[in-house]
Amino acid sequence: MASNKIRYLSDEICQLQKLIDFDLGDNELTCINSKLFTIHSLKTLAVQGNQLRNVPHLMEDGVCLRKLDLSNNNFDFIPVEILELKSLRHLNMSDNQIMRIDWNERMTNLTSVLEMNLKGNDLNYFSPLILQPLRDTLKILNLNENKLDCLPQQIGDLYYLEELYAENNLIKEIPDEIAFCTKLRIINLNQNKIDSLPVEMKRLNNLHILELANNNISLFSNTLATLTSLKKLILSHNEIEDLPLEMSNSTGMEYLDLSFNKFKTLPYCAYSMIKLKVLNLQNNQLSLLHGEVGNLFELEEIRLDENILEILPKEMCKLSLLRHLSVSNNRLGKLPKEKYLRKLEVLEYLNVSGNYFESFPIQIKSLINLKSLIYNQYDRNQKLEELPEELSQLSNLENAEFKYNAIWQIDAEPLSHLPKIKSIHLNNNKIERITDEFCKAENIQNIQVLSLNGNLLTNLPLNFDLLANLKHLDLEDNPVRLPPSTVCTAGNVRTIGSFIRRAISRNDALLLRAFELLKDKMNKHELRYLAHKFRLPEVEVTAIEKKHNAKQELHQRVLAILHLWRQENGEEANVERLIHILYIIGLEEAAELIRANLIYTQIVKF
Template structure:
């Protein structure tokens, strides 16, 4: 019964008919209790209160009585909250109301760092907003703003700016002065062009230009070297400029445009997701495949593609590929070499040699069909034309396969050894990815040394290897090394010579400490050492890894976490669960990496 009465009480608060509040009702939304909270915390939240105008009391919150301001406060009168305890207003949220304008008095809140005005009815901003020079986050989305005052560009400390879902048709060149911006959202406007000089926003990591009327992007967009994500979906773009300088770019959305050819991506070594669906692309060039070594998702659905090159097999990390509704008549057999491909969509094409039951039978069945067809074709090309294809060919790929994929893939072959001539052929094919994981190897094949000049990725996980040979230190271009799930307990000192190594996986081995050579890997970004027997954390050694962002120590024998680990401030992901230490407590670990590091730093003896 009590629960039913509570529900009825809540229902009484709901007014099914929209009522535009009077100015007096708006003023009544800012209560004395709220003002006290603002004075103590420096935060004001008037979100979702149906405000048609800004309460006038908002601009008097820091007065102590009558017309006296804080600065002229008379201490002899006495008050519950004396002026010297007031916190300056740094956070203001008046979103989800029906405000049509912001009073010029907004300029008095010059200490604001966060201002949320989203979901109102604003068509313009007062020029006085330019006085809020400490703003770092500003949300103006879901309004009716048609233009920005010139004083707006005085907000040079802005780091996050959201102007999506407005009516902007022009962005002034003054935008280039907002050089501290890290995220910029201009989606769902009416922009036809971007200002030249946008490349000066060199700190941008996320740029959203979706749902506009852009016909081209300025060429200097490639100067935004920190960009991780770019969204230009639903525009009128016919081409994209060369994006090769965006070396940190990870995700590009470009669906629903008029793009006729893929742009240059050579140099985009971190690109992982590409979305070009619903365009007019006709060709996938071999050069494109050669520059996409880390790509995991490729969406080319609803285009005009007629042909895929054999070099498509060079996309060795691809997990999902969508080729739906194109004009393909066949698929290259080399697609069957993509061992990580889990989802291949090819419906809606004009295939002549691929049966419908194969298309509908799933990705694994289709890839097996292509691999079998490749072997059959090689058999026909046999010079003698009499012998059945050698069993060894089925296990070890030939130069042709490796040349197309630039990879030596021997995963899950039940191998106990690999002949040296296989690596010699791989070197001749200029292979730079080697995967010998999930076998029964007890030693690292000596022939691997043939690839020291080219190899960039090496996966030896899930074997029975105990020792890493010293020649691994000669792999000068190696960026990724996976030694997980083996029998390692130590690593050679020469490993420290791998200056370009970015990711090292040592999980599920028998390490009792991180080998000292690891602390010499100056470009290491990811270090995974979970599920070992590590007892101590060397915070001094880890601090030498200036680029280390991900560190996994979970499921080891660590009995205490050194407070000095908190000084490794560049960490973005730290895993410590599954160890026996008492501090920090589990509740602190659950709050995330920043909280853990802050907790540790606060306890460093001074």
């Protein structure tokens, strides 16, 4: 009965005497009918996402209730009736407005609770005595997103605690007594004000995950050196410069996040973490990465973005399981030679944006299983004027991203050789034109995302609607006139194509009418000057002049020159441009005649 805008439960609810699980989440309840608790078979009650402030007195009759979800309501205290639920194992009161939890003798009844969730309240105090009745049962305690400035010493009484979450609080230190929680597997204390770890934590021999991101840690002691069970360590957004050598014993480490710190090189102890799968060192001060990184044979993901690396060791190419490599915004001038790079046989993601390459690193073509290539350049970097032809050899590529370059045209080459390409991102280039050949290429017609914002496009090609699978089109910040931005913003390829075809058909008709008006309005010298302004091939202009060299054939020569201009310029050959050129060469009378005809046509249409 979830998500039904229910405001009230009728008394007939008590007739459901075999009801076990009842979900009333995301309705509009302001109270719970007390008759509900006469159903003694009820074990799970979910009323999250309502407007409750209290519970009925008869709730304490729910002797079999084991799971109660009151999250995302309007409670500012824990109702005493809940404290009578002796069989309760899971209590969720997250995302309410509870500020304090004071001791109540009825709390001694909560001796069966396995999980307590108080996330997302305004909690700034809870009595340490609350933890006493929970000491033999509580396994999961969630205090995330509150305003606590400390954890009580009595946390150490929770002998069976396995998971502790206190992310996004104001906690300044971890109590020594946490060492008595020897069954702890997960500790999440991200986004607090912790500056050190108690040495007693070395007794947490079952700890698998420790998260301490966004704290004030600058010196990391060897407290964790003996914790060989540790598999995931997150220390991002601190002020750490190094890790103790003793952490070489953490040979079971699989995930190490040291991003947004002050490391100048990968800590030596990390080279002993032979089971490491994910290594994140982005946004540090790394200037050197030792060749020993090649001994971390199980690495699948390395993030080295936003450092000052000038070279990648060729030994990194020994990482045969590496799938994700991100080294954007460093000072790399080259990549390892192709004979090394091709050993990264399963690499699927490569980001080399914002480096100091003088040209596109051609050895990337050897990464035949690459699915996503990111090569965004910025103001300080050498920009590409066209997509590199080496892309054509990446037959498994699905996503190509070349933002902030100087690419001026999108053509069928090299993208037409990519049978799996789905998304193309060319934002903030200098693209003036998308060729019709691009739209006609069979492989291109499979793309789903085309992002071109911040370019110089004025028109879309005639066959743009061949991109029938396109789901997301971004043309913001382009001076697009055909079709108008309102049509482009809607992103419907069929509508865009239909509009273009109608507009081109209309333009052709207007252009042919303009040609007819012009054929008798020019002498041969004016025509020769017009051909020069059209920038037509001299060879073809001369051929037309020879073919129609008689005086009486001048009007045929005029039409031939005009049609050649139309042929050479395609969609860019339109009436407005013709009028503009006529004004430039001084044929104002002819220009005004065509403009008057254009205005008349628009009036008649209206």
